[in-house]
Amino acid sequence: MRPFRLIGSFMRASFQEDAAYRTNFFISLFTSLLNLLTGVLGILVLFGQIDSVHGWTLASTLAVLGVYLVVSAVRGLFISPSFDSLSGMDGEIWSGAFDFTILRPVNAQFFASFRKWRLFALLDLVLGVGVLVAAVIQLGVVLSVWQVLFFLFMLVVGMSILYAILLIFAALIFWSPGVLFTWVFDGLFQMARYPANIYPGWLRMVLTWIVPVGVITTFPARALTDSITPVELVVSMLLAAALLVVASILFRVGLRKYASASS
Amino acid sequence: MTRGIFTPSRGGWALIRSTWLSWMQYRSFFFILAFGWMIPPLIYLLVWSTAAGEGSISGMTRGAFVAYYLILILVNQITYAQTNWTVGDLIRYGQINKVLLRPIPPLYDALASEFAGKVVYLVFVVPILVILAFVLKPELDLTLLNALAFIPALIFAWALRFFWGYWLALLAFWATRADALLALQDSLVFLLAGQVAPIALLPGALKTLAVILPFRYMVAFPVEVITGQLTRPEMLTGFAIQVGWMVAAVILYALLWRYGLKRYSAVGG
Amino acid sequence: MENTIIRVMELTKTYRVPVRAEGLGASLKSLFKPTYSEVSAVQAISFEIPQGEMVGLIGPNGAGKTTTLKMLAGLLHPTSGQVSVAGYEPWQRQPQYLRRISMVMGNKSQMLWDIPPLDSFRVLGEIYSVPKKEFERNLEELVQLLEMKELLTKPVRNLSLGERMKCELTASLLHRPSVLFLDEPTLGLDVSMQLRLRRFLADYNRSSGTTVILTSHYMADVMALCPRVILIHHGKILHDGELGTLARRLMPFKILRITLKQESMAENELPELPDGVEVLEAESNNLNLRVPRDEAAAITAKLLETLNVADLTIEDPSIEAVIDQVYTDGGQ
Numbered sequence: 019m020r021p022f023r024l025i026g027s028f029m030r031a032s033f034q035e036d037a038a039y040r041t042n043f044f045i046s047l048f049t050s051l052l053n054l055l056t057g058v059l060g061i062l063v064l065f066g067q068i069d070s071v072h073g074w075t076l077a078s079t080l081a082v083l084g085v086y087l088v089v090s091a092v093r094g095l096f097i098s099p100s101f102d103s104l105s106g107m108d109g110e111i112w113s114g115a116f117d118f119t120i121l122r123p124v125n126a127q128f129f130a131s132f133r134k135w136r137l138f139a140l141l142d143l144v145l146g147v148g149v150l151v152a153a154v155i156q157l158g159v160v161l162s163v164w165q166v167l168f169f170l171f172m173l174v175v176g177m178s179i180l181y182a183i184l185l186i187f188a189a190l191i192f193w194s195p196g197v198l199f200t201w202v203f204d205g206l207f208q209m210a211r212y213p214a215n216i217y218p219g220w221l222r223m224v225l226t227w228i229v230p231v232g233v234i235t236t237f238p239a240r241a242l243t244d245s246i247t248p249v250e251l252v253v254s255m256l257l258a259a260a261l262l263v264v265a266s267i268l269f270r271v272g273l274r275k276y277a278s279a280s281s
Numbered sequence: 282m283t284r285g286i287f288t289p290s291r292g293g294w295a296l297i298r299s300t301w302l303s304w305m306q307y308r309s310f311f312f313i314l315a316f317g318w319m320i321p322p323l324i325y326l327l328v329w330s331t332a333a334g335e336g337s338i339s340g341m342t343r344g345a346f347v348a349y350y351l352i353l354i355l356v357n358q359i360t361y362a363q364t365n366w367t368v369g370d371l372i373r374y375g376q377i378n379k380v381l382l383r384p385i386p387p388l389y390d391a392l393a394s395e396f397a398g399k400v401v402y403l404v405f406v407v408p409i410l411v412i413l414a415f416v417l418k419p420e421l422d423l424t425l426l427n428a429l430a431f432i433p434a435l436i437f438a439w440a441l442r443f444f445w446g447y448w449l450a451l452l453a454f455w456a457t458r459a460d461a462l463l464a465l466q467d468s469l470v471f472l473l474a475g476q477v478a479p480i481a482l483l484p485g486a487l488k489t490l491a492v493i494l495p496f497r498y499m500v501a502f503p504v505e506v507i508t509g510q511l512t513r514p515e516m517l518t519g520f521a522i523q524v525g526w527m528v529a530a531v532i533l534y535a536l537l538w539r540y541g542l543k544r545y546s547a548v549g550g
Numbered sequence: 551m552e553n554t555i556i557r558v559m560e561l562t563k564t565y566r567v568p569v570r571a572e573g574l575g576a577s578l579k580s581l582f583k584p585t586y587s588e589v590s591a592v593q594a595i596s597f598e599i600p601q602g603e604m605v606g607l608i609g610p611n612g613a614g615k616t617t618t619l620k621m622l623a624g625l626l627h628p629t630s631g632q633v634s635v636a637g638y639e640p641w642q643r644q645p646q647y648l649r650r651i652s653m654v655m656g657n658k659s660q661m662l663w664d665i666p667p668l669d670s671f672r673v674l675g676e677i678y679s680v681p682k683k684e685f686e687r688n689l690e691e692l693v694q695l696l697e698m699k700e701l702l703t704k705p706v707r708n709l710s711l712g713e714r715m716k717c718e719l720t721a722s723l724l725h726r727p728s729v730l731f732l733d734e735p736t737l738g739l740d741v742s743m744q745l746r747l748r749r750f751l752a753d754y755n756r757s758s759g760t761t762v763i764l765t766s767h768y769m770a771d772v773m774a775l776c777p778r779v780i781l782i783h784h785g786k787i788l789h790d791g792e793l794g795t796l797a798r799r800l801m802p803f804k805i806l807r808i809t810l811k812q813e814s815m816a817e818n819e820l821p822e823l824p825d826g827v828e829v830l831e832a833e834s835n836n837l838n839l840r841v842p843r844d845e846a847a848a849i850t851a852k853l854l855e856t857l858n859v860a861d862l863t864i865e866d867p868s869i870e871a872v873i874d875q876v877y878t879d880g881g882q
Contacts, residue, residue: 035664067332123677
């Protein structure tokens, strides 16, 4: 399978690049652990004071955090590194090195999405899974195979939404290089650490339907407790599909714009 | 570098002025950065005020949480020393030569971008905080004493955070990537400086750690002072620890500059 | 031509450039209603290039060279006109097409900065799906031709500019393209590195039959490598053919350098010269004269007769001088 072989070779090269900065490893490890600790402690301190907020208990909130950490880790594993090498002041679109990217006999969106990997993010992934497992134990439920599959499915839906949003931002760079859309989104995405229901009504609506970061983490966590309604399931799938289509069209239009304007 | 670094000079003010003017050119960029920094405390504001609901948690009502966090956002913005990141980069890419060749002490460069940055960020943050205050309705019993004590607490907090980050950044003279340490410091501040939860709500051991380590005194301490969370003795102990850490940070900064430069000129960048 | 690989017909490219006025008000206005002006970079140019030829694309900065090159490679979409390279329309960027071409840009790098070139090459091998055996063979050949065996395992950031260009060339030839586009490949390199790269390009072109299109500001590159040049100025082709013909056509002059015997030249006074002779330089007993090409022989004879000549040489104007004249007044 050619796509997988390509991804494999991108991974190898990226790992070698990372290894050039080995000294950072231990500090990065420590920062990862500390970030985890901060997240977990924030929840523990909160539920040390009260039992539940808007129906969310310690266990289910922990599950949301677990999903947030897993999704962030996958994002940090390849989506962000790949897109970051496009954008910014030293990014390819700004410097013009993107010319090489579109001259490769590989689909440009595939190439732009998968070519840079960050080894350290695997650690975050392990930590995130750990939090998820702890949350499930805390919930005290026994999950059937179907529930696990359903959870994984919702996780993929959530990650597709995240990927599509980030691809849209990456594509916007073709129109205005250097603008930090992603930074604004990151701010809002941090809100997904907590269940969307914890926020005031207007913000909950914004986080679910306008900037759907709530769907990315809250829905998979709710899949664990079987509280997803069929309507929500269908709507979130449609949302993911629509965003993916829009993002990939936007990216293609951006490519054409790059090809007609660059000099 | 033995010249009086605290004596203001004409060159220094000119540098501050020009830095500020050039930063205003890119204000939208800095507004976006400031937006990013506001979000995490804002999340905890919403979480805690929702959790408090109609009642109270450890004596803090919904309105008290709102007041605490709105002031915290302001203090965090004022004391956040983004310059420290630049210092490390300057050393790593050898651009520090340019700074060293100027006839004014290098500290001015950092101070210039500090002041310039603060003004730009506050232009953005203050109006937003005012709007949030109208929407979220904070409750604050302000006494004159607390308000007066807030001013030195804030200034010391800024100085502590600035010099603490500066000496960490100066480690770039020895290690190639000191920025990972700065990221680590940001995480520690987040956890131990009253952002995740007001220090009073932290569990026992963590609370003791927060009181001893310098991080609380970079953000949370001034906020606790003005919101009247501290008794008189607690406040006085707080000031003592804060000033102690500040002096330590300045000494570390001065030492690292001295030995770092010696090493830099010996190695030749 | 039978084996034409590149065919360009009436190729035109017009850029729309946003016009921005200064000041906050004006920039706000342009946000909602941008105004554009049109800049035509390439105007209806046509040419054909046979398989295996090496063609130099020359012209002053902003003449349209790079724009033309990018349209040929498929990086830019032409405003009108037709291009066919190896039977493909470049701007569609079909994978089959992209596998048959390659581009090297003197000011941009395709190498991964922190790892040795060999690892970048392997990634490229995967991207172009070069079979393993073929990859090893091509790599070995290129490494030998470019004498870069010892560079393969050093991180790219530790390489010199010249060494990096060797890597760029290897990277772009690993998949054995039929057409190679070179945009200023010798930019910033020292003289001996320029010479070695030129020799490599000439050898490679001869042995592999790869068609090469080269842009360069160094006339030495073009003179040494390209039997044929296409001179573009203000988006139009001014000349298509040999470089020598261009010189003869644009500069119907010869340069006469005369050294007079010491005693014969009066202080600050020029001797009397025949009609049609232009003095370029006159210093102590040296004279530099420009004479019409057709009359060069006659005038020389006359000068030898009238002046007390110690030494005399007849030269063609230098190619740099020809090009300078074209660039400054458009070859009129």
